[in-house]
Amino acid sequence: MTSRSCDCDVITGPALIPTLETEAAACTAHRRQDFKGPSEGPSGNLPPALVDTPGQGELMPRTLDDQITMEKTPSYFVTKEAPIRISAMSMDAKLIVVVRDPVTRVISDYTQTLSKKRPDTPTFESLTFKNRTTGLIDISWSAIQIGIYAKHLENWLQYFPMSQILFVSGERLITDPAGELGRVQDFLGLKRIITDKHFYFNKTKGFPCLKKAEGSSKPHCLGKTKGRTHPNIHPEVVQRLRRFYRPFNMKFYQMTGQHFGWDS
């Protein structure tokens, strides 16, 4: 990795970047990587926090003392070797993870698969169940595994204290974006610059949008690939998934000290 003098690196997911860019003075660099996991990433395409050999991928940029470098790779949270490598890069890095109801998450994940329009895409049910009759969930399906947040967090807590990790609610990011961004700004030690007045709710899109994007006078809403309509999943299947995730959610609430309201 490149050597850096900054003690305020932020490793996060994509949902927060456009809003944090509003605080341009604080944020110097960001990049989006579509890295899915070490076995899937072609060499030369590794995200910065997983690079240990020069030339293997992009390096984190140099950063001044009063700057924050953000790096966003959705798969870090669920990648086994990410915490050890990121802590080797910087033990002071702050980590921000956006989490949503794991049942909605798995359906959203499947929606993304459907959008690729492959003719041989299996049904949601056939991917979900190992045995449809007994209702045994197939935990080898990565979309199911990703939502077991407590398990992933255990891995991170071996290398980072909870005080360096912020969990942002994906649901509240929609209903109260300024509130969630307030928590993010506090966590990063930034002044609360982003407030309610920066957002408006776009009813067609079903998401809040930024009134003005960074460096532009135009509003910024989520792109076409976000907020896709989810397919209808049989309520019985949804119920089974709810039962499956419940104990993991409870453990996650306990570990984070936050109740995300997915089981109420």
Ligand SMILES: Nc1ncnc2c1ncn2[C@@H]1O[C@H](COP(=O)(O)OS(=O)(=O)O)[C@@H](OP(=O)(O)O)[C@H]1O
């Ligand atoms: N700002 C904000 N607030 C609330 N929700 C958001 C936000 N940004 C992204 N999303 C939702 O996250 C889902 C996956 O989005 P991404 O494609 O950005 O994530 S990823 O890069 O694939 O990890 C995707 O879910 P679906 O709507 O189910 O497709 C996005 O809508």
